[in-house]
Amino acid sequence: MxxxxxxxxxxxxxxxxxxxxxxxxxxxxxxxxxxxxxxxxxxxxxxxxxxxxxxxxxxxxxxxxxxxxxxxxxxxxxxxxxxxxxxxxxxxxxxxxxxxxxxxxxxxxxxxxxxxxxxxxxxxxxxxxxxxxxxxTVFMQMLTPAIQSVKHGGPFVQKFYTSDQTKMTYVDMADYAEAAAEIIASGAYLYGTYEFCSEGAYSLTDMEAIFSELAGRKVTSAFISDADFLANAHKAPDSYEGQTLLTMFRHYNANSFCGNAFTLTQILGRKPVTIREYLKNALQG
Structure with a gap:
């Protein structure tokens, strides 16, 4: 159990x-x-x-x-x-x-x-x-507000990028769960530490290009303010949770957050879902 x-x-x-x-x-x-x-x-x-x-x-x-x-x-x-x-x-x-x-x-x-x-x-x-x-790494599912915005003709609303210098690596939650279940079932991974990432490190330009290609129109980005983010997340401005999340996004903006897909690929026995594949399925869904 x-x-x-x-x-x-x-x-x-x-x-x-x-x-x-x-x-x-x-x-x-x-x-x-x-x-x-x-x-x-x-x-x-x-x-x-x-x-x-x-x-x-x-x-x-x-x-x-x-x-x-x-x-x-x-x-x-x-x-x-x-x-x-x-x-x-x-x-x-x-x-x-x-x-x-x-x-x-x-x-x-x-x-x-x-x-x-x-x-x-x-x-x-x-x-x-x-x-x-x-x-x-960051779950692709965190892009759900952006996906909904683009599906309805809006911009790529996001809080990950303040400049094109920032690069981000994502992972699909479904791939995470599949690999985690394999770890549980096999028993061959004890005492190990495993990074779960999909392929690639994506800049703001990369993301806008992928959204534009999939949406069939030019998609630009719109940065979410701290106040709007906290309101949408139902977090008080002075709360530990809210300030921790804002600190996280500031780190991403300033330093990027990138990883490698090798480990997850080995556990899954296939390549992880890419950000383009995920966004394509989500926009068509």
Whole structure:
């Protein structure tokens, strides 16, 4: 049994779908009963409802599990503490492989959520229990607002690029889930750290060209202001989550965020979906 935390989020539901398709039983750990129907529909065999922050909840949730797949909600200010507690609980129970959903280039500690993930990775590597660390780049699904804008005749609305010097590497969440399920099923990846990226590093000009080609018209970009981004994300301007996300985008704008597709290609046994392929399917859908 695979225990999946954060199971009601996009990543969690993608993973549940693939695990179910492969005949791997998964228990979804969710915070609220209102998400129960959604995770069952995604493929969860069992559902545990409880507070991710509570140690007693972790003990109950892990009962009968041989794998814990730890996904924390984005920009959680306690991710390092929660991770440490879950790792310690898994170690005490014994016989559990711990898989951690981290982030590409976790060492970039100027981004607060990277620093917290760095802490979880260290705790896990020092724990002595079997583990796997998965480090995805930016998900292509984060481009959904841009895709909807272009589909309706608008610009490429985005917050990744302030100049053409910035380059970004993306990955499809479906490829992420397929590779993660392969790691779980095979058992051949223990004690490894794996970057999940698709091919290429794309500039603003590259993205505008791809959107223009697929839309059959000239598509230019429109940068989303901080205020509009926070409003659309339902984050208070002074919140930890909101400021962490803004810091992340500022880092992307100033430094780029690029990775390599070799590892994901090897795990999938094929090339990952490219950004052009993803955008084509999304715009036609």
């Amino acid at each position: 695979v225990l999946v935390t954060g199971a009601s989020g996009q990543v969690g539901k993608h993973l549940l779908q693939v695990l179910s398709a492969r005949g791997i039983s998964a228990r979804a750990w969710i915070h609220s009963k209102r998400n129960e129907e959604a995770v069952l529909a995604a493929g969860a065999k069992e559902v545990y409802i409880g507070d991710l922050n509570a140690r007693e909840a972790a003990v109950k949730a892990m009962e009968g599990s041989d794998t814990v797949y730890f996904i924390c909600n984005t920009a959680n200010p306690r991710e390092d503490e929660i991770g440490a507690q879950l790792i310690e609980t898994a170690k005490e129970i014994g016989g559990i492989t711990f898989i951690y959903h981290s982030v590409l280039h976790f060492l970039l500690s100027d981004m607060p959520h990277h620093k917290r993930k760095q802490g979880v990775e260290k705790t896990l590597a020092d724990s002595g229990i079997p583990y796997v660390i998965i480090q995805p």
